[in-house]
Amino acid sequence: MAHFEGLTPNSGLTEVLRAFPRNSKPLLHLLNSIMCADGELSRGQRETIAAIVSQQNDVAYCAFYHSLFAEVLTAPNAQPNVDVEPLAEYARRLIVGDSGELDRAFKAALSAGWSQAALYETVEVVGIFNFINTIVKAAGLVQPQARPCPMPTAEGLAHSYMDMAESIGSCSPGPVSSCRSR
Template sequence: MPFLPSLPDPAHLMDLYARFPHNVRPLMDYTDGLLRSEGELSVGERELIATYVSALNACTFCAGAHRAYAEVFGIDGALIDALIADLETAPVSDKLRPVLAYAAKLNTLPSKLVERDAQAVYDAGWSEAALYEAVQVCALFNMMNRIIEGTGVNFDYAQAPDGHPASGSTPEDQSASYSRFGAMIEAMAKG
């Protein structure tokens, strides 16, 4: 049940943002810039990190939403399931594993990160820019997960898998999906 009485049950992020539209557009523009722009990490890898962090935080809404995007951008659903079950045994590439391990540690024990955690990312062939992308994705989804969980948004894409806007779409269709969402919320608020 949502914690804000003005939200329907089940509540979707759209319901929350339609009710409280202030600052949604800049947040969605930032999200688009982080998750959809060119980068060291692929769009699929960034969506995978968003999914993984959200799953670690037990945020059902974000884990489900970003799993759908990760799959659109080429990440296999079986890999996502294995990763969420156990990073150590998941069939993740040796190159991506230290990035995910870094994100997991940043997510749960940020003050315990040490130089060797970053060095493992560099030793796998990633640049500082790639590590910073992963850090930003982890940070963004810690914030988003807390917005979702703190307000009681409880829509579950597992209960309505075809209800996700990415269902049946292509990467091109999703190229600016967050900015479009922010613009839609802004238009709803004005109108």
């Protein structure tokens, strides 16, 4: 059930962010930086962690899309996905778990060969998706009934967060009415 006027359960995140544009572009720029910048983790691995965070937070809409994006980005011709289970467990413990469980998950990921930089990138993905998941829950967005047709491609996903940001429009400081679409 949609919770904000003008949105339906079948609305998408872009529609939610357009309805409340004040901080949408900076949020999407941060999302892009966390998910797409060079680092220890591939984009596919980050999308896998985003899907796990969304599943842990019980946000089917985000779990659906980020599982799909991870699948596309780790397809046979895309960058291979190294076993991320130690990072996934670390992500889960960041969300729910006591300090002992978190410490064990951190050490297990290091023992599995992941660097501290990879663990920190996992922290960033968990943090941004806890935020995005909260927005999606508040908006009442629901999981689509079917996979998109046509399916997204790795090339099409390459700039997807920046494309979303550009579709929001630009805002000047002040009330929502000072925003304009491009």
